[in-house]
Amino acid sequence: MKIVRNGQAGTLESGDVMVIVSPRSPEAGAQLELEVHSIVEAQYGEEIRRVVRETLSELGVVDARVTIQDRGALDYCIRARVEAAAHRATAADGEK
Amino acid sequence: MEGVTIRRASLAGPDGRRVEQFLHANGLRMERGLEYTLVAEAGARIVATGSIAGPVLKCFATDEDVRGQGVMATLTTLLLEEEYRRGNWHTFVYTRPHNLNTFLSLGFQEVARVDRSVVLLESGPESVRDFVATLAARRTMAGGAVAAVVVNCNPFTLGHQRLLETAAGASDWLHVFVVREDLSAFPYDVRRTLVRRGTAHIPNMTVHDGGQYVISQATFPSYFTRDPAEQVEDHAALDATIFGRYIVPALCITHRYVGHEPHCPVTSVYNAIIRRELPGYGVSVLEIPRLELNGEPISASRVREAVRLGDWAAAESMVPPTTYDYLRSAEAEPIIERIREGRSCQ
Amino acid sequence: MRLNMLSAAGREIPDSIAGRKTVAPYRGPFASGPAGPRAPMPASCSRPGENKTLANLKEAIQAVGLKDGMTVSFHHHLRFGDRVTNMVLDTIREMGIRDLKFTVTGPHPVDDLFANYIEDGVITRMEHGFIVDELGPILTRGLLREPVTIRTHGGRPRAIEAGELSIDVAFIAAPCVDRFGNINGADGTSRCGSLGYAMADAQYARRVVAVTDSLSQAPLTRISIPGTQVDHIVCVDNIGDSSKIATGAIRSTKNPRDILIAQEIAAAVEASGLVRDGFSFQAGTGGVSLAVTQLVAGIMQREKVHGSFLLGGITGSTVSLLEQGFFDAIYDVQSFDLDAIASLGSNPRHVEISASYYANPHNKGCAVHGLDVVILSALEVDTKFNVNVLTGADGVMRAGPGGHPDTAAGAKLTIIGTPLLHGRIPAIVDDVITVVTPGETVDVVATEYGLAVNPARQDLLQSFKQARLPVVSIQELKARAEQMAGTPKRPEFTDEIIGVVEYRDGTVIDVVRQPVAWAGR
Known part of the structure; x- marks a missing residue:
């Protein structure tokens, strides 16, 4: 899945997560850049990163910048938001 | 809820x-x-x-x-x-x-x-980290007298040219930040191009995009509204803090030059705050007197006024040839038109 | 080399702690009695025609002889509207007095002012009832010379009466004062209702200064703190911001999860058989508690039960139960909203009580010991039913005991209502970060996934099962929380002690250590 524009999903409500999936500059080589800001960083920071990477990997996203503003979302919610944002960031998805 | x-x-x-x-x-x-x-x-x-x-x-x-x-x-x-x-x-x-x-x-x-x-x-x-990384990649020296100037150049005048020549002449290197925000009569690309053309003779100088962190809507909204009733001091202090905290270390800046501003209250507050804040980051602030013409300082607003009145001789006397050539080019026509109709805020 | 002792709640307690004469580990809710007679109250004399009123705070601070190293006390009845604490501390700072011990029943800091007093050396030690807002991070940075002592609402007057907390000067924000120094909280523009937490301070402090914005020309007919205890009166423009002293009516929750928890709790209260004539009850001011109160009133109505007294922090919703005749009386140690303040001032059945009468275990009888049921909340509960209401998941102090351990120890039935997760953080864990209320005083934990009963209460377990309540084990709740949220990484701590958690009897039940992430900040 190729990321060609910014895609966003989620909210800043308690228990939700705001995700932005963005393209990276092409010269730097394919890479996933994760920017995670979470109210539960100390308790779940690693787990959140693991779930985001796993979800992107399942979607076949290998080159993207992913910005996460997490408000204590559970794993299933994080997965859903990342997936929705990634789809909105691909060419296949119609203009919103 | x-x-x-x-x-x-x-x-x-x-x-x-x-x-x-x-x-x-x-x-x-x-x-x-x-x-x-x-x-x-x-x-x-x-x-x-x-x-x-x-x-x-x-x-x-x-x-x-x-x-x-x-x-x-x-x-x-x-x-x-x-x-x-x-x-x-x-x-x-x-x-x-x-x-x-x-x-x-x-x-x-x-x-x-x-x-x-x-x-x-x-x-x-x-984020500001990306901005700092971009700047740091263009750092030319660490150590020595490294100067910085922030300009809007709406458009680039002889006064700007003199300020940059003075700063570059007194320094090992000069970093010039052109305000990115497109809230001026001349769009950013034009302003930046005119800065480049008018300083082609200065060898020890880099022109930077001021981005979101140097006099932008985020750091300094009252710079664009020019409304002295706004919290100019807060805005200026925020802008100065960002400059000191991020830009100074990224480029190892030791001096900041500002043009003396006798008329605009917003700019003179800004200069005062810069003088107050930047020494705390190890930066000396130098205020350079304005280049004058007929007893009045040359300013971009005077140039725009001359353009508005169609007084090309006056305009020509205040800008370098590189700016004048642009002003008379076909490319500049829509901008000149807007200035004449007074549709541009400044 | 410090030796570690073990409190009966299973926590390691060092045998010496900076600023404490003795360290006695907690041994059980009623294992430790008073060590000796009460501390002496200050003696004074007065002469006919004396005028207690001084021109300003500076004069008062000079008159009481405040010096470096002394202890000053304040109360928190004006809550976030309080201006007196900052006013007094600012004057003290201007006068160059330093190194004070600062004790408030429950400090409500405004902005980051407390940090400034600490950094300036005005305040070097603290003893409080709870910790709110910015104060937690400030204390966690370890800026005080000695660890903060955290006391319960009953433990604080006990400590004052025992002479463990010896107050040099009590500054009492006084909503209404007459020229004799009689004080009440029910009148005046900055009225706050009950002054219960200030009473022990007024009785035992060496000197007492009443700070007011309403000096009554007529002698007060309602007296909370008598002029016999007040040395000086200072009038200021404004002791508080009335919009922040008392909120409007606190609305009951519409959150379906909270309502579900409230329904479970109400059913448990009914199944316990305690709802009978003479019933006494305390619930907090949170959404779940307010909903439970309404549901319990419904049960009382249906079963035609007439209650005895309502206790604790009082709101309009408790007042309406009194007015509807569900209960004979309200015992009010703190009035939370405008309705409660108005009722305290007008209804003779709405009675102002001192913190000592509310919850102090070392007198001849306190109100919490007469409680049938109390509904409480928690930051976390562990599988031993120990409750933490002090430290957050990051180890930073963010709340405090208040009357939690007092009521839990006193009531026949103590129910902790909590959602299974606070955000993503599990509320049920193997070991709480800080034990504030010991598990042996907690009977039931109610979550939206069922009720867990303390195994020591087999009687309750049987009643709940008979009533077909959704009973689960505490281990099941813990496993379910982790299954949903994952296992949180717990904070690591240095050896540096930043807080001492006193049980209500003065023993140390736990200590708060500095999280590694905060060391050197």
């Missing part, structure tokens, strides 16, 4: 007055240039509000009664969604320091803070 509804308020209508009163009651004033405002209401009573100006979320206020109910989270989400619709993915929050924790907990990152008056936060795919 129970019983609270959020909707868009049109500031031109009766809502404008209500929002203003609510902000007043919370010790804030309605800032200029708000493009989109939301109000949260419980019944007929406003309990929270927040607005957008460019990529900046600001004019936030919440009633004590609804704190901790997630009203701010919903309001901020809706404002961000509006920003994304407008294509602004790198967003800022400009607010009072007592709201810092609220926005940190919403996942924003602190950029800079002026004690007891204002804090700037950001979110999105880019």
